Amino acid sequence: MQTGDQQEPLYNSVLAAMREGWNVLQSPALPVFRTGFEHDLGHLPYEYVLERKVIVHG
Template sequence: MSTTRQQILILHLSEPDLESRTVAWALYDSTIPKGQLQMNTGDSNEPPYDSVLDAMRDGWNVMQLPTLPIFRTGFEHEQGHLPYEYVLERKVTIG
């Protein structure tokens, strides 16, 4: 009997353009049995996809676009969270 499960992929890009370079990522995969480790940033030197568009071409659906950051004068060089975060999902059939 086959079952459909969800995978969530979070890609942080260097710029807001969907074709810009992936700089950080995480994958949450419900097809992996409970207790096994999920892939996270740092598990590999290479991201699973070079860009959001590459992931879309492989069947991922964009669920969330980033809100573009507001850079205030005098604070352009402050560090914070990665601003260009895209959340993608896809359904996979197992079994």
């Protein structure tokens, strides 16, 4: 997990974040398998975004 300005993740897993009230949006990408490019690096096959809605009193 990318945690912004923190060195350590806030949660050990997405499930732990969900238990604390976070919503999860998963955006899996289709893998591209081309001959000769098997060892190239790319995006993660299971990318996700965590969102948490809180009430702000102003």
